[in-house]
Structures are given as C-alpha cells and as structure tokens.
Amino acid sequence: MLALQVRRTALRDVYPGGVAYVAPHFPVERRWSPFHRPVHAIERGEDVELNGELTIVGPRTQFGGQQLRGRYETYWFTGDEVAGLSVLAQGAEPVGAVFGSFCTARDGFVDLTTREGLGLRVPGPPRPERRYVTGSHTTLIRIPVGDENPIRVDILLDAGHRPCGYIVGGEVEILSWGRRILPGETGRVSAQDLLAALGSVPADDRPEVVRRSSGFLGRRKEEPLGYVVDLDFYSAWALVVEDAQEALTAGDALTAGEMRDLLVDSLYRAGSDLGVELEAAASEGGPSWLVEVDSAAGHLRLVVAEVSLPDG
Structure with a gap:
C-alpha cells in the first residue's frame, strides 16, 4: 500500500485547518474545531526543486507514492505542541488538507526528499545552515520535529481536491470529519x-x-x-x-x-x-x-x- 496516496477525496475529506500551515494570516473563524492546535508563527523558507517520488526518511525510509515535479515553496511553522515544514507547489492555492500517514522521527528530525534524493543525506541532526541539501534536480530537506513519535505527514489539496503540497509535523485531522x-x-x-x-x-x-x-x-x-x-x-x-x-x-x-x-x-x-x-x-x-x-x-x-x- 502506498503510504501517502490520496485514494478518494470527497468534500467531507477537506480539513480547512490545513491551510493554517502555509498561510500566515489564515482566518481563525475557518478553524472548525476548538481543539485545533493553533499555529503561532510561519516563516517562509527557500524555494526548492523536487522531482520524483515523495520520500520521508526517519529510522526507516518511507516512499509516499506521490509524484513531485518542479519548484516548491517551503514554510516553517511552530505552534502549540506542533513544529514542522509545509511544502507547497508554486502558484497552488490549498483549500484544506487530508490525513496522509505517520512516520517516525530519528533523533528529533526527519528528511523529506524524493527517491532520487536519498543520496543527499548527511550524518547528524539538522543545522540551520544545512536544512536544505541541493542535488541534481531534487532537494533533501532536514526537518526538526522534536521527540514526538510518530510524526504526521498530511496532504494539502487544492479546490479540485488534487494534492498540491504536504505538511510534516502538523495536526490537521484532530476529529472525525464524518x-x-x-x-x-x-x-x-x-x-x-x-x-x-x-x-x-x-x-x-x-x-x-x-x-x-x-x-x-x-x-x-x-x-x-x-x-x-x-x-x-x-x-x-x-x-x-x-x-x-x-x-x-x-x-x-x-x-x-x-x-x-x-x-x-x-x-x-x-x-x-x-x-x-x-x-x-x-x-x-x-x-x-x-x-x-x-x-x-x-x-x-x-x-x-x-x-x-x-x-x-
């Protein structure tokens, strides 16, 4: 089974709270749950090139089944008991997010890359100057997520319910949409x-x-x-x-x-x-x-x- 594959996205699968992880001025009134963990700060990161199959690396390598193609925007976020990174396709306008998968952290961080970017991994925890490791047509991003285990990887969707980005370390599915x-x-x-x-x-x-x-x-x-x-x-x-x-x-x-x-x-x-x-x-x-x-x-x-x- 492909861990992060979006199988069927009906209207009830779109969680508006997911937009909070990429929009600094996301309106609070659109957060549908009072239990939603609010995002306090969003910092725009570098634009990166990602080409290939989405891959998350912790203690083990997890292939997501989603294909990444081209340039992506990155957003570092922190909030109540959440911290991580959102990756958004350039020009995309997410309307929400769906549950993706769990992954495990290694020493408080995970790597997001593609199958072709696995060779870019470097030893040790991420340092601010080494969060982005650039290779040929792809990038490896080292994401500090703390010691929480497991880590959530959720999928951002656009208005057509197509995947347009990913959230690593967030919490968008607090309660059952059904x-x-x-x-x-x-x-x-x-x-x-x-x-x-x-x-x-x-x-x-x-x-x-x-x-x-x-x-x-x-x-x-x-x-x-x-x-x-x-x-x-x-x-x-x-x-x-x-x-x-x-x-x-x-x-x-x-x-x-x-x-x-x-x-x-x-x-x-x-x-x-x-x-x-x-x-x-x-x-x-x-x-x-x-x-x-x-x-x-x-x-x-x-x-x-x-x-x-x-x-x-």
Missing part, C-alpha cells in the same frame, strides 16, 4: 437550527426526544427516548439523553433555556456546519442524528433517526 454536517446534507438538523428552535418555545420547556420510523401504510411510529440531560461537544454536538421518568425525578432534564445557554457558550462554536447527534448511538451500531424539530402547543420535540453520509 461526524460533521455538510453543505447539502439537509437530512440533519444543524446546531444553528436547534438553537433557533429552542428560541421559539418557553425557556422552561423540557424538549422531549423521540425516535421516528416509518410504519405500515405510511403511519409513522414514534418511540419516546426521554429528555436531554446534558450536551457534549466533540466534532458535533451530542445530546445526552436519559429515560423520561429518571430525568424528571432526578431533576436533570434540561430546559430549553439551559440548552440554549450551552449551545452559545463562548468555548464552542454552534456553527451551521455542526450537526447534532444522539450520544447513546455509539452502543447501537451507528450515529443517530437529529433530523427534525416539532413544536406543538409550545412544546418542543426533537426527532432523531439514523442517517447515512452521502457518497460525495
């Missing part, structure tokens, strides 16, 4: 939709959660699941639901006002691209997403169902 709601995925309710619905009912209302399925001759079947007792945030908002009687007896059922306060907490971002799911779904074999919001006589009912991701 848990997010995407443009055009109208089958799910977003965090913003839920927030709007919560504002349309009395603040002391306790929204009920039900599972809805199709019944015979179009009759809809509903199964009461209980009340929301907490909201968790990972890569999507998750409703923590308990049996109705237990939640009400213990006084744990959240009101619409309390849910609204959690959704707008400044620690999080209730963006329109963040879906809402049922946390208990993990034990049921797959995610159950909030797909509908009913409001009858001032009472809010949250409808969940299993929803598949589109094929992209």
Whole structure:
C-alpha cells in the first residue's frame, strides 16, 4: 500500500485547518474545531526543486507514492505542541488538507526528499545552515520535529481536491470529519437550527426526544427516548439523553433555556456546519442524528433517526 496516496477525496475529506500551515494570516473563524492546535508563527523558507517520488526518511525510509515535479515553496511553522515544514507547489492555492500517514522521527528530525534524493543525506541532526541539501534536480530537506513519535505527514489539496503540497509535523485531522454536517446534507438538523428552535418555545420547556420510523401504510411510529440531560461537544454536538421518568425525578432534564445557554457558550462554536447527534448511538451500531424539530402547543420535540453520509 502506498503510504501517502490520496485514494478518494470527497468534500467531507477537506480539513480547512490545513491551510493554517502555509498561510500566515489564515482566518481563525475557518478553524472548525476548538481543539485545533493553533499555529503561532510561519516563516517562509527557500524555494526548492523536487522531482520524483515523495520520500520521508526517519529510522526507516518511507516512499509516499506521490509524484513531485518542479519548484516548491517551503514554510516553517511552530505552534502549540506542533513544529514542522509545509511544502507547497508554486502558484497552488490549498483549500484544506487530508490525513496522509505517520512516520517516525530519528533523533528529533526527519528528511523529506524524493527517491532520487536519498543520496543527499548527511550524518547528524539538522543545522540551520544545512536544512536544505541541493542535488541534481531534487532537494533533501532536514526537518526538526522534536521527540514526538510518530510524526504526521498530511496532504494539502487544492479546490479540485488534487494534492498540491504536504505538511510534516502538523495536526490537521484532530476529529472525525464524518461526524460533521455538510453543505447539502439537509437530512440533519444543524446546531444553528436547534438553537433557533429552542428560541421559539418557553425557556422552561423540557424538549422531549423521540425516535421516528416509518410504519405500515405510511403511519409513522414514534418511540419516546426521554429528555436531554446534558450536551457534549466533540466534532458535533451530542445530546445526552436519559429515560423520561429518571430525568424528571432526578431533576436533570434540561430546559430549553439551559440548552440554549450551552449551545452559545463562548468555548464552542454552534456553527451551521455542526450537526447534532444522539450520544447513546455509539452502543447501537451507528450515529443517530437529529433530523427534525416539532413544536406543538409550545412544546418542543426533537426527532432523531439514523442517517447515512452521502457518497460525495
């Protein structure tokens, strides 16, 4: 298997945070996860020539399967627990990145080159004046990445989802993209939709959660699941639901006002691209997403169902 080969790049595979590793003024509002490790400094490095198969060298040599051709820009970055190098094709405009592969560091550094550049390796750790070792039509770049093991090598993509560069030592895939709601995925309710619905009912209302399925001759079947007792945030908002009687007896059922306060907490971002799911779904074999919001006589009912991701 080719370690760094991009096999299939649907829309949901593009992580906007990857652009932060090559753009000094990357807008913070486009970082979709509050857990994203921010980049504090980006220094423009030399332009290098790279021709041949992408190769990463640590304790062992790893061939990436990606072909490099021509001149590339380099960017050295540092941030919260991250440090490394981005390599970008000249003139390319990355829109994001996808997970590439892991590699191992040797004494706190790795070498990025091509198969043809393996003969350019020199002994010892990288020195500032020897980070770029130039050969015939290719270059070897010595990248200090610290003692973290393993090291991430991620792939920058352009608007056409074509590889246009690489990130060594960064962190672009913090959370699972498949848990997010995407443009055009109208089958799910977003965090913003839920927030709007919560504002349309009395603040002391306790929204009920039900599972809805199709019944015979179009009759809809509903199964009461209980009340929301907490909201968790990972890569999507998750409703923590308990049996109705237990939640009400213990006084744990959240009101619409309390849910609204959690959704707008400044620690999080209730963006329109963040879906809402049922946390208990993990034990049921797959995610159950909030797909509908009913409001009858001032009472809010949250409808969940299993929803598949589109094929992209």
